Amino acid sequence: MKIKIFVTGGTFDKEYNELNGELFFKDTHLTEILSLGRSRVPVDIRTLMMIDSLNMKDSDRNNIVQNCLQAAEDRIVITHGTDTMVETAQALAKEIKGKTIVLTGALIPYKFGSSDGLFNLGSALAFVQTLPAGVYIAMNGRYFNWDNVRKNKELGEFVEVKV
Amino acid sequence: MKIKIFVTGGTFDKEYNELNGELFFKDTHLTEILSLGRSRVPVDIRTLMMIDSLNMKDSDRNNIVQNCLQAAEDRIVITHGTDTMVETAQALAKEIKGKTIVLTGALIPYKFGSSDGLFNLGSALAFVQTLPAGVYIAMNGRYFNWDNVRKNKELGEFVEVKV
Amino acid sequence: MKIKIFVTGGTFDKEYNELNGELFFKDTHLTEILSLGRSRVPVDIRTLMMIDSLNMKDSDRNNIVQNCLQAAEDRIVITHGTDTMVETAQALAKEIKGKTIVLTGALIPYKFGSSDGLFNLGSALAFVQTLPAGVYIAMNGRYFNWDNVRKNKELGEFVEVKV
Amino acid sequence: MKIKIFVTGGTFDKEYNELNGELFFKDTHLTEILSLGRSRVPVDIRTLMMIDSLNMKDSDRNNIVQNCLQAAEDRIVITHGTDTMVETAQALAKEIKGKTIVLTGALIPYKFGSSDGLFNLGSALAFVQTLPAGVYIAMNGRYFNWDNVRKNKELGEFVEVKV
Numbered sequence: 295m296k297i298k299i300f301v302t303g304g305t306f307d308k309e310y311n312e313l314n315g316e317l318f319f320k321d322t323h324l325t326e327i328l329s330l331g332r333s334r335v336p337v338d339i340r341t342l343m344m345i346d347s348l349n350m351k352d353s354d355r356n357n358i359v360q361n362c363l364q365a366a367e368d369r370i371v372i373t374h375g376t377d378t379m380v381e382t383a384q385a386l387a388k389e390i391k392g393k394t395i396v397l398t399g400a401l402i403p404y405k406f407g408s409s410d411g412l413f414n415l416g417s418a419l420a421f422v423q424t425l426p427a428g429v430y431i432a433m434n435g436r437y438f439n440w441d442n443v444r445k446n447k448e449l450g451e452f453v454e455v456k457v
Numbered sequence: 458m459k460i461k462i463f464v465t466g467g468t469f470d471k472e473y474n475e476l477n478g479e480l481f482f483k484d485t486h487l488t489e490i491l492s493l494g495r496s497r498v499p500v501d502i503r504t505l506m507m508i509d510s511l512n513m514k515d516s517d518r519n520n521i522v523q524n525c526l527q528a529a530e531d532r533i534v535i536t537h538g539t540d541t542m543v544e545t546a547q548a549l550a551k552e553i554k555g556k557t558i559v560l561t562g563a564l565i566p567y568k569f570g571s572s573d574g575l576f577n578l579g580s581a582l583a584f585v586q587t588l589p590a591g592v593y594i595a596m597n598g599r600y601f602n603w604d605n606v607r608k609n610k611e612l613g614e615f616v617e618v619k620v
Numbered sequence: 621m622k623i624k625i626f627v628t629g630g631t632f633d634k635e636y637n638e639l640n641g642e643l644f645f646k647d648t649h650l651t652e653i654l655s656l657g658r659s660r661v662p663v664d665i666r667t668l669m670m671i672d673s674l675n676m677k678d679s680d681r682n683n684i685v686q687n688c689l690q691a692a693e694d695r696i697v698i699t700h701g702t703d704t705m706v707e708t709a710q711a712l713a714k715e716i717k718g719k720t721i722v723l724t725g726a727l728i729p730y731k732f733g734s735s736d737g738l739f740n741l742g743s744a745l746a747f748v749q750t751l752p753a754g755v756y757i758a759m760n761g762r763y764f765n766w767d768n769v770r771k772n773k774e775l776g777e778f779v780e781v782k783v
Numbered sequence: 784m785k786i787k788i789f790v791t792g793g794t795f796d797k798e799y800n801e802l803n804g805e806l807f808f809k810d811t812h813l814t815e816i817l818s819l820g821r822s823r824v825p826v827d828i829r830t831l832m833m834i835d836s837l838n839m840k841d842s843d844r845n846n847i848v849q850n851c852l853q854a855a856e857d858r859i860v861i862t863h864g865t866d867t868m869v870e871t872a873q874a875l876a877k878e879i880k881g882k883t884i885v886l887t888g889a890l891i892p893y894k895f896g897s898s899d900g901l902f903n904l905g906s907a908l909a910f911v912q913t914l915p916a917g918v919y920i921a922m923n924g925r926y927f928n929w930d931n932v933r934k935n936k937e938l939g940e941f942v943e944v945k946v
Contacts (some may be wrong), residue, residue, distance in 0.1 A: 305638075305641060308641075310728060310729070310732060312727040313773065313774070313776045315631060315634075315643070317641070317643075327576075328598070331573050331575075331576030331577070331597075331598060332564060332573045332576075332597050332598075333597055334597040334598060334599060334614055335597070335598040335599055346641075401495060401638040402636060402638050403636070405732070405734075406636060406731070406732040406733060407570075407731075407732060407733020407734065407896075408493060408733065410493060410494050412575040412576045412579070413490075413493065413494030413495075413496070413575045413576065413578065413579035414579060415576065415579070416575070416576035416577060416578070416583070416598065417579040417582060417583040419580060419598045420579070420581075420582075420583030420584045420587070420598070420600070421583045421587060423599075423600070424584060424587035424600075432583070435497060435579065435582045435583070436497060436498055436586075437583070437586070447639065448639070450495070450638050450639045451497055468801075473892070473895060475794075475890040475939050476936065476937070478797075478806070478835075480806075509804075564801040565801050566799070568895070568897075569799055569895040571894075571896065610802065611802070613802045653902075654924070656897060657899050657901075657902030657903070657923075657924060658890060658899045658922075658923050658939070658940060659902070659923055659924035660923040660924060660925060660940055660941075661923070661924040661925055733896075736819060738901040738905070739820030739822070739901045739904065740905060741905070742902035742903060742904070742905025742906040742909070742924065743905040743908060743909035744909075745924045746906035746907075746909030746910045746913070746924070746926070747909045747913060749925075749926070750909070750910060750913035751913055758909070759821075760820075760821050760822055760823040760824070761820060761821075761822035761823060761908045762823060762824055762912075763909070776821070777823055778823075
């Protein structure tokens, strides 16, 4: 069972530019992270964009939806900035049936050494292998259905909308 | 849904003694690892032993089995050395029905900075929330049924016995 | 021989705010860095300010000069942002005679795990113990006299003005 | 002023073998460490041996002495296990005059992520550029003359013999 991984950027892949002190995107670290985790899950990684999710436009979301629709795999992980992850999950749920899609991200860039990204990717890969068809967010060791989740920006964590 | 985590030691929790250059056990790093992963999964962590799994005896395995039987939770993660993880899984499967038990471990100590432990714990926590009752090993981003897994010691990875 | 360490901020001590994705200052990590280096050099650490050196004003520089003048110690290390480190060195050299003052900094925040800060602090502490009275910059494993150094902002390294 | 760096192994360069859980030597990490420290000091690195200093024999020490004698450079850093660093310093001092030789090491392997090695190498490179001819040990942010130093094995630090 091969799993598709679509990379869209987000904190996960941000790096520190030591010449000007700003954060920026270069290449994805997904392969490196999976190697560090000694993952032997068959995956096919494709970078769709490398952007901060606050800058994600409808056309970008449509791009993600189309790629998920056209993917041969029916189990898909998407790395994504946390700020608008819920919006993208909603856009995906509207168009896609019969596939298990799990969005995940990080609060700390992987390159900063003490990132939650490695933990989140481990849980996202596990959830995508075991959950039934649907669109989910995997953060904080938990999974959430696309229609019952929001980011609590004060705490930096994901919570259910209705309890 | 609270998850029980039983700590038994293994590479996961080994540390480097800078006075004599040997590896040893002090306290578990589970709480620190979960905090790094920003986990919000309700867990109850209990250390049963802190040993290398090559030194695990029948009485130790029986101790683990009894603790799983008596635990109020029916979803349990066990951190364990990789060398005899399969034997413990077999001992558990013989005695316990109706609970989801996931064993996981690490090839590199968490304290060494580039450990697979954070990734493995993320996946183990996800698998224990989603898999049906049974005994499983979660390593390399995958899960294995207790009766269909062995450690390939040359490669340092877990594989199915029968394909 | 006790050494004074004055902390002024700079990249050295920047942290990543996981709630808004911005870099900011909280407390200095000097004690933690010295502990990681197993330093047994007697030091007295005092934080004068926690600012980006691009925001350093004349009054801030005067504050640093006055503190160096009044310090009981005649060997002083100053952690400082790299962008205006040379200006502060010049301000110090104009007013202070008979003390060995070494400014150092980092291109990568210490908290980001792969920082040059630990290396630079090791070299700055060594230079301050061995160089004669004067004002110096310690970066890139080297030391520079205050009147013969500039930061090459394209390369992110310090070089002599005249060769 | 080019500096010679002779690598002899020691904790500095030890790695963790994830297949059998033992520590071992592969290649030196000196180039990587200097790159992390953004060092621009001209150096020439040569690996003489990769051994635990407890296993160092008279013939190994003689090898180090001969290489220091024959080196074109008169400023030399030697990375070395801490347990017998003092013996090697004594062997060097007996034979070599007119060169500045600084031995350094680490208590924690560089690969374990929280090593003192980066700090020690920064200080050793600084000391070798500034100290007069002689044989020294650079550890704990300090330097010691070869004839006035011992390792306190209970504390894992270097101290003067006579105060």
